[in-house]
Amino acid sequence: MYLEIITPDKKVFEGEVTSATFPGIDGGFQVLNDHAPLISLLKEGTVEYKSKEANSKIAITGGVVEVLKNKVVLLADGVA
Amino acid sequence: MPSLKEVKSRITSVISTQQITKAMKMVAAAKLRKSQDRIMQMRPFAKKMNALLQNLSSAETDGQAWYSHVREEKKILIIAITSDRGLCGAFNSSIFKATQRLVEEKYAEQAKLGNVTYLPLGKKAFEYFEKRKAKSIDQYWQLFHNLSFEEVAEIGEHVMSAFQKGEFDKVEIVYNEFKNVATQILRTEQFLPILPPTENHSADGQTQIDYIYQPNQQEILSGLIPKSLKVQLYKAVLDSNAAENGARMTAMDKATDNAGELLKELKLTYNRTRQAAITKEILEIVAGAEALKSA
Secondary structure, eight states: OEEEEEOSSOEEEEEEOSEEEEOBTTSOEEEETTOOOEEEEEOSEEEEEEOSSOEEEEEESOEEEEEETTEEEEEESOBO | OOOHHHHHHHHHHHHHHHHHHHHHHHHHHHHHHHHHHHHHHHHHHHHHHHHHHHHHGGGOOTTOSGGGOOOOOOSEEEEEEOOSSOOSTTHHHHHHHHHHHHHHHHOHHHHHTTOEEEEEESHHHHHHHHHTTOOBOOSSGGGGGGOOHHHHHHHHHHHHHHHHTTSOSEEEEEEEEEEETTEEEEEEEEEESOOOOOOOSSTTSOOOOOOEEESOHHHHHHHHHHHHHHHHHHHHHHHHHHHHHHHHHHHHHHHHHHHHHHHHHHHHHHHHHHHHHHHHHHHHHHHHHHHHHHO
């Protein structure tokens, strides 16, 4: 699936990933391929995503994530 | 005809002015690229945010939420975004004119009662409203020193909480939108209360997507609206910033051209004066020689 991480200042990440973990406001959750459509608020925490080559982590200060048809868009307030 | 020396000193002064305007143009161009990049990077975020809100808008709260609460327009806040520096053509004065017109046309009564408050962003706006002794919130005008989303978010929060407390019934933003380097579009936008989303997306055959909402639609909406407001304000500020540099670049480009034209004319005068002086000298010599011959 395709992941985009955007903040108001810049695009932090954009690319193909196999899984992503988000700090949801009611607790963390993971998104895999073919996830059902979802909109969730995020609290401060770390976002982890796995691509074929590497695992990466990004700390965000909150935001919102939308999952739709294997396209994940994370609108982060800011990245640490 | 002016003396040779006079013309010469004018030429030197025009040349140095031209050098300055040329340098300023270069600086503006470099800054423009930076601020243009910023607004370009900002736009996808704002677009995605809006799309998300559109998807959520089916959970419309029917004007119950504080941010869409329409009250009688008694107290107005106008956010005017200008630049910190001048020498950018009509960039700032058009903002002042627009605010003035806005107040005269829409809020004349409120202004009479002294219920129109201004929030200047940028040094020029601050000075303008201070000189006019207008009621203004003057703690944020320096934001262009260190422009960041956090800074703008703080202003947004201040305005939102003031609106929530009923200090203002309506908030409007006046700013220049960046279209391209040569064109700025003057915009007046209603910031608060939020206008209901325009219903023009229902007809394009897109069936409502069945999202899973976490925690729930209502809460996401109320968490998202303040964010989108901040984004809207930030976008206005970035737009204005890019537009300012564009305006300055065009203004300085024109100034450089004008200086070049002036220079051409001055050089012509200089050469004419010089030639006249030489002709006069030759005439004198010839006349002197004639006089000697006849004597």
